[in-house]
Amino acid sequence: MEKKMNSSAIKQKERLNVEGKMFIQAEANPDKHKNDAVIKMYFKPNQWDNKNRSVKDYPKEEIINQDLKAFISNIGQLEFFLTVDGENIIPDKPKGRSQPPPISFTSFMREEIEQSHLRPSTMKNHLSTLNILSIFKKNVAFKDINYNFLCEFERYLLKRRYHRNTIAKHMKHIKRYVNLAINKELFRLEKYPFRKYKIKYVESHRNYLTPDELYKLENLNLGKNKNLQRCLDMFLFSCYTGLRFSDITTITKENFLIIDDKLWLVYSSVKTDIHVRLPLSLLFEGKAIAIFNRYKNNLFNTSMDSNSNVNKQLLHICRKANIEKKVSFHTARHTNATLLLYNGANITTVQKLLGHKSVRTTEIYSKIMDLTLIRDLEKIY
Numbered sequence: 001m002e003k004k005m006n007s008s009a010i011k012q013k014e015r016l017n018v019e020g021k022m023f024i025q026a027e028a029n030p031d032k033h034k035n036d037a038v039i040k041m042y043f044k045p046n047q048w049d050n051k052n053r054s055v056k057d058y059p060k061e062e063i064i065n066q067d068l069k070a071f072i073s074n075i076g077q078l079e080f081f082l083t084v085d086g087e088n089i090i091p092d093k094p095k096g097r098s099q100p101p102p103i104s105f106t107s108f109m110r111e112e113i114e115q116s117h118l119r120p121s122t123m124k125n126h127l128s129t130l131n132i133l134s135i136f137k138k139n140v141a142f143k144d145i146n147y148n149f150l151c152e153f154e155r156y157l158l159k160r161r162y163h164r165n166t167i168a169k170h171m172k173h174i175k176r177y178v179n180l181a182i183n184k185e186l187f188r189l190e191k192y193p194f195r196k197y198k199i200k201y202v203e204s205h206r207n208y209l210t211p212d213e214l215y216k217l218e219n220l221n222l223g224k225n226k227n228l229q230r231c232l233d234m235f236l237f238s239c240y241t242g243l244r245f246s247d248i249t250t251i252t253k254e255n256f257l258i259i260d261d262k263l264w265l266v267y268s269s270v271k272t273d274i275h276v277r278l279p280l281s282l283l284f285e286g287k288a289i290a291i292f293n294r295y296k297n298n299l300f301n302t303s304m305d306s307n308s309n310v311n312k313q314l315l316h317i318c319r320k321a322n323i324e325k326k327v328s329f330h331t332a333r334h335t336n337a338t339l340l341l342y343n344g345a346n347i348t349t350v351q352k353l354l355g356h357k358s359v360r361t362t363e364i365y366s367k368i369m370d371l372t373l374i375r376d377l378e379k380i381y
Contacts, residue, residue, distance in 0.1 A: 020044060042114060064110070066139065067103045105140045106133060108186065109177045119270065121246060129173040132157070142187055145178060150197045164202045171199045207325055208334040214239060216321040218287075231313040233291050234300050238332035239339075240288035241278055242354045245307045245329045246270040248300050256292060263289055274355040283353075284339075337362065 021042040047058045054068065055061045113126045133140060136156050140149075150171065157167045175194050181187035209217070217236060222228045238248055247270055255267045265278040265288075280288045311328045318327045333354070340350050351362040 024048060064107075067107050103139075103141075105142050105145055105177070105181070106130065107139075108142075108181060109133075109174075112177060112180060121270070125169070126173050129170045132170060133174070142181065145174075145187070145193055146191065147193045147196045150174070150193055164200060168199050168201045171197075175199070206334045207327060207331045208338040209239070209323075209327070209331065211339065213321075213323050213325075214335065214339070216323060217317070220317065220321045222317070222320070228313055228317055230295075230300075231310055232317050233294065234310065235314060235317075235329060235332050237288050237291045237300075238329065239335045240284040240291075241265060241280070242333050242336035243267075244269070244271060244333060245310065252299060253296055256296070263292070269355045272355055272357060274357065276353070276355040278353060 021044050024042070047055060049056045054065045058064065109130055113123060113130065116123065116126075118126065133153070136153055137144065153174075154167055154171070157170065162170075178187060178192070178194065182189050182192065217232065220232065222232065234248060237243070238245075241248075243251070247267060250270055251265070251267055255265055257264050257266055259279075262282075263280045265280055266276070268275050280286060280292070307329055314327050314329060314331075318325075337350055337354055340353070341347065345353075347362055348359055351359045354362060356362050
């Protein structure tokens with residue numbers, strides 16, 4: 001049954017939500033039935049051009065405006081069709097408030113990311129996938145998502161020298177939103193592409209410092225270069241505690257507590273929200289305490305503006321210490337876990353110290369240090 005458009009509108013609410021964003025809604029009302037077709041969006045007030053009814057100063061704004069323009073153009077025609085997977089869906093009798101599929105998969109993905117409760121770092125990763133997907137194909141429709149499309153996207157990323165595990169991460173994000181679209185009945189389950197397409201991972205090499213290399217850094221003289229010294233101290237503090245970069249840059253003096261006359265570091269991981277308690281005096285001979293005392297009035301949270309800047313400085317520091325291997329800040333966490341296991345710590349204890357949800361995550365460290373085998377054999381012979 002064909003439906004003619006009697007009215008259409010773009011509405012906005014002046015009242016902002018808890019994130020300081022305003023609600024924008026484009027709707028079409030065929031045959032005076034409300035909300036047969038709706039696009040819902042959230043933007044900050046300075047990101048919406050009310051006069052031109054368009055988005056401004058926003059990532060990928062041209063794609064959003066194209067979607068919006070196409071929607072308005074369609075509802076201005078005599079007949080209104082919603083198309084999913086190449087089939088026309090024209091409701092005969094709307095039942096209450098219905099939500100049709102968005103114009104494209106990328107529009108749906110963007111809306112879900114922006115309205116999610118993901119951590120800022122996780123949201124940034126998901127938006128990164130969306131941006132790369134939009135570069136690969138400007139506007140991905142639901143009907144585009146099939147086995148061949150995923151294979152072509154994988155080849156596209158491989159040609160641009162993305163690491164295999166980075167590609168897997170992007171594919172995992174796409175799979176998440178395909179699953180979500182299925183749950184919301186926007187994508188047909190029988191066309192699920194991840195039945196055939198398998199996400200491919202490779203075992204990554206986890207760099208760590210040996211005790212000799214750690215000793216070199218501990219005794220490295222950087223002269224009066226305060227920035228490099230601060231970067232080195234951050235790295236060593238992570239070697240002694242196992243903190244991630246996101247955690248070490250957010251801890252404050254309030255995270256350091258005196259319990260039974262001993263200094264403890266108590267914090268919740270930014271990545272996993274797991275509560276971690278570290279007895280600093282019992283870890284690596286209490287070396288983290290000396291670094292804390294040096295910076296307790298001005299901790300690391302204001303020292304560096306990004307992880308990448310820290311990694312660049314670490315490469316410079318390692319060259320000065322004659323350490324040839326490629327070192328990043330996360331190497332400190334691997335070093336912490338590996339040396340604890342090498343020195344005889346129980347794997348479940350290391351799991352708790354690192355804040356791992358599962359001991360299976362911790363078990364990867366027990367496989368990467370041959371010195372552990374040497375230590376155990378020396379005890380026997």
